[in-house]
Amino acid sequence: MLLLIPFAAPLSDAGRQALQSLQLPHLDALLSHWREAGRDAGDEASLSPPHERALARALGWSVSDGLIPWAAQDAAAAGLPADAAWGRLTPVHLLMGSDHIGLTDPQLLGLTEAESRELFDAAAELFTSEGFTLHWHGPLNWLVAHPLLEELPTAAPDRLIGHALHRDLPEQPRLLRRLLNEVQMLFFTHPLNATREMAGELPVNGLWLSGCGAAQPVTGTAPRVDERLRTPALNEDWDAWREAWAALDAEVIAPLAGGGEGDLVLCGERTALTLEAQPKRWWQRFAGPRAGRAAALLETL
Structure with a gap:
C-alpha cells in the first residue's frame, strides 16, 4: 500500500x-x-x-510539467470519448495583479450544484459555438474537449491558491484566451454573482484551465x-x-x-x-x- x-x-x-x-x-x-x-x-x-507528480507516477503515467491529464481520467470515468484531448475548467475567484496571478481556494467558494450548473449553462454556448465539447462533472469540475488541449501545459490550481505565482505562465492559444476572457466578462454581469455578493460570498469571476491532455493508460495502483x-x-x-x-x-x-x-x-x-x-x-x-x-x-x- x-x-x-x-x-x-x-x-x-x-x-x-x-x-x-x-x-x-x-x-x-x-x-x-x-x-x-x-x-x-x-x-x-x-x-x-x-x-500531483507523485500520484501520476504511481498510476504509471509519464510526467511532464503541467501536462498531467487529470481531465481525461475524469472523462473516462464519466464514459466520455476516450480518444479526445480533455481539460478541466474550475470555477474560481481570480486574484489578478500586474505581474502575478492567484486564486482563492475554490473549495471555500461553497459553490452549490445549482449555482455551478447555472454558470455552466451560461458559459457553455461560448465554448460549443467554437467547436469545444463541454461536460458538467461536478460543481468545481467542468470538462472540456478540443484538439488544442492535447499538448497544452497549464498550472495546477494548487500552485496559485494562497499565494501569487510570479512567473510567466505558458502561452495559451488565442482562441482559448479569448474564450476565457469572455467568460470573465459574462460572469462579471451575471445575476448569480450579485446574489452571492449580497449574501457575503465571493463572486465567481473566471474559470481556471488545468489537467489537459489525452488519456494515458493506468498501469499502476x-x-x-x-x-x-x-x-x-x-x-x-x-x-x-x-x-x-x-x-x-x-x-x-x-x-x-x-x-x-x-x-x-x-x-x-x-x-x-x-x-x-x-x-x-x-x-x-x-x-x-x-x-x-x-x-x-x-x-x-
Missing part, C-alpha cells in the same frame, strides 16, 4: 515556524528504520506540484491520498495545520511505524520524498526515536 501525504511541509516564513514547532513522535520513530527510496526534487515554480493538510496549508492556517499533522501522525503514521507495510510519500511544495520500510536491525529495537528528526526531514521538501 502506498500512502501519499500532500502539503507535508510549507515554504512560507509562518509555515516554517509552524514546522519547527511540530511534534511528530511516530514519524520520528518511523524514520529510525525506514529508508529513502526516491526523491523527486523540483521547485515551487513548477506547474505541477509534487503531490492508485495510492491512498490523505488530504487533511491541504486546506489549512493553502489557507495559511498553521494552528489547524499542526493539529491536522498531529492527528495524521497518531492515526496513520503510528501503524506504519509499528510494523506496517507499504511505502510513504511525503510531499512539500518542491519535492516528493518516497520512504520504504526496512527490517529493523537488532540494535534499532533498543534505540529510541530521535526527537525532531521528522521536522528536519520535512524542511528538505
